Amino acid sequence: MATFGIPNGPWADRYHAAQSTMTTHFQHLYRFRPRARPTRAIFLTITAFFLVVVLLWRPSSQPTENYWLKYPSYRSSQDRPEALPIVHKGKPTFTRNDTLPGNLQKNNPSFHLIIPAKRKSSALCRMLTSAMILNYPPPTLINYGKKLSEGAKEYDHMKDRIASIYNFLDKTQHVHDNDLALILDGTDFFFQLPPDVLIQRFQNILKENNAKLAKKYGLVIVEKPSEQGAPETVQKYTQRVLFSASKECCPGLSRDAGCVAVPESSLPPDIYGWKTDSPSYRTLARPRWIKPGAVIGQVADLKAIYAEILRFIEQNRIPRGDSIALTYLFGRQEYVRELERRRASNPFMEWMYTMIGISEASNLTGLSPRLEAGRRYEHGIGVDYESRLFFNTWKSTRDVEWLRYRNITKTSFAQMLHNVPRERRLLLPDDLAPERVSNPFTQPIFGKNDPPLNPPINETLDALPHPGFYSWRKFPLLTNVHSASVPALICLDGNPSLRSTWWSMMWYHRWARALLRKYVRSPTGFEAAQSALLGGQEWWDLRGGRGGIWTEKGEWFDYSEVCVGYEKEVFHDGLGKWRQENGESDEPVYNQFGQLVKGKEGFSPS
Known part of the structure; x- marks a missing residue:
């Protein structure tokens, strides 16, 4: 009987023979199959990895140039702007019963507000009013009343403006290299926050950014002549000056280093959602330029x-030469910085950071700007990406809301309404807390021996809310919802449709006349002297003066000489001309030490 599945007869012998042969063959294969060696595999993998690292790490056989030395990166001043003692943070050390020193001397840098403006206008008066209400130093108007010859073109006006600003900084006796200056190139600005907030934010931004630059570019040892001491270790590149930021680069320079090589914005890459930085949605670009x-x-x-x-x-x-020049300056500064960073960086780390998408390298593709050895390209220029100092309205009017920070409901949903990823409740900035900044409705204290008040108190004209009932939390503050910043200064960028609308929304507009009268009615006795002793705001400008403007020639013009006739645009309260509301005469203005500082009468530039 045959077994199931196995043939009988002669086929059975053939089957068993084939089976035996195959079994023997597989036994030989199994006997000589290489065994797995995990230790050897790991060793070979590690060896190969280190060979790749060594090849990538190995410096180029060709010598590299030191760009930090080739293009001098010295500073214009050895002072650190972030450490300047501009804002006094101490408390008064004298009382009215104490005797003040008779030889008061200013020992801290001054703060200058510089505005090129050739003629009076409603825009200029709104700007001056906002600066005075917030207690900025008396502005210096550049080229006020100046007229160029007939036939002067746009280029001539631009050159005259830049030259006049430079000459004021360079040749004015009371302006020193270690002073701080705020230059506003035009009159389309509204001040929103006090000057001490602006200055402290400026210094804080420099501290934050310089810490990042030290990590990115490193330090360098500077040799000194033997008589000047031992070598000094300094930071290669620092930030010393801040400009406002824009969502667009200067037109016509799309392939220049000023548009290509500059750093990315510090705002998150998805701050406007998935369309952020898309060329098709320029209003959704992050401010970068x-x-x-x-x-x-x-x-x-x-x-x-x-x-x-x-x-x-x-x-x-060329037209717009100043904008082009500034773009060139910033672009070449960043181009040289990137060359030096690449020279000093580790090739393997650069490759690895690029692979995982966290490289800080700037884009130099296709760039070859003409650079001259020995010429300086480092100017410490930085940009206020987050609008903590300056907010520019160009393509950005939809980024803001007017928020009262006591309204928790609105501040909680503001970012959600603007489609900000990872939205959160917006909070009043810490530097606007009551313990950090004074209440703008607090009235000054006058002594019995102080001169008569000028202008005199008027219950109708000088009516202001009680400081206990109003604070910065209750004011409507323009807020950049995406960066969660309340800017100190608003630039309308020539947008006429916003001038009247936004001016009426500024927190001080409702009380503008009363606040301006409070400003010009400043103490001239003990408080002024003590502030001078402490290096306070009254001594930010040694020329003194309240309620007016200076020119670069040293002329003083009272506010009424510049802004009478624009009361409707500025105050919009129907109370008549400035300083003539109750038939008052426009009296001369004295500084805090009793000196007459008012200029010539009857000057009326058109």
């Missing part, structure tokens, strides 16, 4: 920048 118009920095640094801008426009008679 430099914007002329508003700049703050030390006088020494600003002089160097304006000297370069002036040199460029003298050599190139």
